[in-house]
Structure formats: structure tokens, C-alpha cells
Amino acid sequence: MPDEPAGRANEPPWPARYETWRRRWEGAGFRRARLGGERAILDVGCSEGRLAARLARETGRPVLGIDTSDLGFARAFEEASRLGVEHLVGCLRHDAHHLSSLRLPRFAAATFTYSLHCMREPSQALAEVARRLAPGGVLLVVDWVLRPDEAAQGCRRLTTGQIEAMMEDAGLTPIQGVSREGVGLVAGRRPQDLS
Numbered sequence: 001m002p003d004e005p006a007g008r009a010n011e012p013p014w015p016a017r018y019e020t021w022r023r024r025w026e027g028a029g030f031r032r033a034r035l036g037g038e039r040a041i042l043d044v045g046c047s048e049g050r051l052a053a054r055l056a057r058e059t060g061r062p063v064l065g066i067d068t069s070d071l072g073f074a075r076a077f078e079e080a081s082r083l084g085v086e087h088l089v090g091c092l093r094h095d096a097h098h099l100s101s102l103r104l105p106r107f108a109a110a111t112f113t114y115s116l117h118c119m120r121e122p123s124q125a126l127a128e129v130a131r132r133l134a135p136g137g138v139l140l141v142v143d144w145v146l147r148p149d150e151a152a153q154g155c156r157r158l159t160t161g162q163i164e165a166m167m168e169d170a171g172l173t174p175i176q177g178v179s180r181e182g183v184g185l186v187a188g189r190r191p192q193d194l195s
């Protein structure tokens, strides 16, 4: 395979690995066998998976990256291998607005990192992801944001206040919201008592 990275000749081609991951993540068996008490993390709009791989290495938890484009998945697997966490990182081509069609586990945490502004309906995608959080689970949004008095000019950038409001509408309790130099970080937690 001419475009296969060096040193991977004995490994299955990327599409095969991708299918393996899809089966693992979608299967109830994966939930029982691999997650246990250590719930996984969801990286929405994972692209080339650098964050997913790093999160896996730093937390020791499984990390699922989803993206509507699978163009970055080969790089994601490569980075996971480089960091020694290829057994923890999976990628699925899927739209964040429609997670309920997948049989996914509940996640300990989820993140939209520079991806919420790309969503067709950011509030719908955020609510869909919030529903997949375990009680006490945390959603972190990091994105380019608008200043309160700045016009959107046709793109879907939001203010941190708007992102906090979306989190509240989705049943999350905002726990942090800061913005500096056009980049915002907003975190929210799913209450413990929601089933």
C-alpha cells in the first residue's frame, strides 16, 4: 500500500482497524469488557485525533473520537500508536447531531474542541452529547468565541454566555466559563441525580 506509513506493513489497513473500532464501540460487549468503572471520554469533531490520543495517555481511559469526516483517522491511529495508547483510542465517522442511533456507553467526559462552531445546529449537537454523559460527567467546550458585543458575520461562533445557556438548556450545570483573546472555555456538569 503506497501511502501506508513506514513500519506498518504487518498491520491491517486503516479501514480494517476502523471497522474493528466501530464494532468495539457499538457492541454491548465492549461496554462490559473494557469500560468497567473507568468510563470513557468522547471527543466530538476529533479530526486527526491528537487530543484524543493525548487524553487517552493522560487519563488511561478509552477515548472515542467522532467526526463526520474520516480523513484524519489514519493520523489519529498513528498518533495513538506513537503514544502507546492505540488500544484506548477509537474513531467513528458519525454526526454529533444523531448520537442516539449509536449504541454508545455513557461517558465520563466529552469535549467539543474547536468543533462546536462547525456544527450545523450547535445547541442540538451539544444537547445530544450531554445526553450521553454519565451522572456527574463533564462537558468541556473550547472554541473560538465572539466577544459579547461582536457580530457573528454569518459564522456560527458563539459567546461563552450562549454556550453556557446551551449547557443549561441541556440540563448541565455550568461550572466554568472564561474567554481570552477570542478563545473561550466553557465547562458544565451533568447532575448526579439524572438517570
Ligand SMILES: C[S@@+](CC[C@H](N)C(=O)[O-])C[C@H]1O[C@@H](n2cnc3c(N)ncnc32)[C@H](O)[C@@H]1O
Residues within 6 Å of the ligand: 044, 045, 046, 047, 048, 051, 066, 067, 068, 069, 094, 095, 096, 097, 112, 113, 114, 115, 118, 119, 120, 125
Ligand atoms: C476545526 S476542526 C477541529 C478539530 C480538532 N478537534 C482540533 O481541535 O484540532 C472541526 C471538526 O469538526 C468536524 N465536524 C463538523 N461537523 C460535525 C458534526 N456534525 N459531527 C461531528 N463532527 C463534525 C469537522 O469534520 C472537523 O474535523
